[in-house]
Amino acid sequence: MKRIILTLAFGALVAVSCSKKEEPVKESNVMLPEPTEQTAATAAATPEEEGKALIAGSDCLTCHKEDAKLVGPSYQEVAAKYTEADIDMLADKIINGGSGVWGEVPMSAHAGMDKENAKKMVKYILTLKK
Incomplete structure (x- = not known):
């Protein structure tokens, strides 16, 4: 009798553990769309501050x-x-590379x-002129 109960318990355990199917995690290198919603702080910022x-x-x-050559x-x-x-022209370079x-070394698009x-990014960069 003990053997039957242990066999049933083991069989139930195997059935439960084998029934869980996990979805594989899919990775993507697709560029996410830019956020379009502005917060109150962003809405009040200057174009240069937004660029930064x-x-x-x-x-x-x-x-x-900002102050030293790296790759670019x-x-x-x-x-x-x-x-x-x-x-x-510089905004187009940022977009098109x-x-x-x-x-x-090419700048990526x-x-x-x-x-x-x-x-806005270019306007911020131009404020760094010495």
């Missing part, structure tokens, strides 16, 4: 620093080379970025 916040929340700091030029170097007349101006947000 956008840079902090993006992958820009992987290759650029520092933001201060960019500010020294360009003027406010170049805002549209580019190479050859600062060396052979940020195709999902809104042009207005790219312009």
Whole structure:
């Protein structure tokens, strides 16, 4: 009798443990859409302050620093080379990527970025002119 009970208990345990099917976790490298909702603090910020916040929340700091060359030029170097007349061109470079101006290493494209947000980033960078 003990053998039958133990066999049934073991069989039930095996059935319960084998019945759980977990969904595999799917990873994606798809760029997430930019947030469109503005908070009260963001809505009151200047375009330059918004640009600084956008840079902090993006992958820009992987290759650029404010005051020193990393993979790409520092933001201060960019500010020294360009003027406010170049805002549209620089925003397009952020969106489309580019190479050859600062060396052979290409800047990756940020195709999902809104042009207005790219312009805010450029406006912030231009404020770092010494």
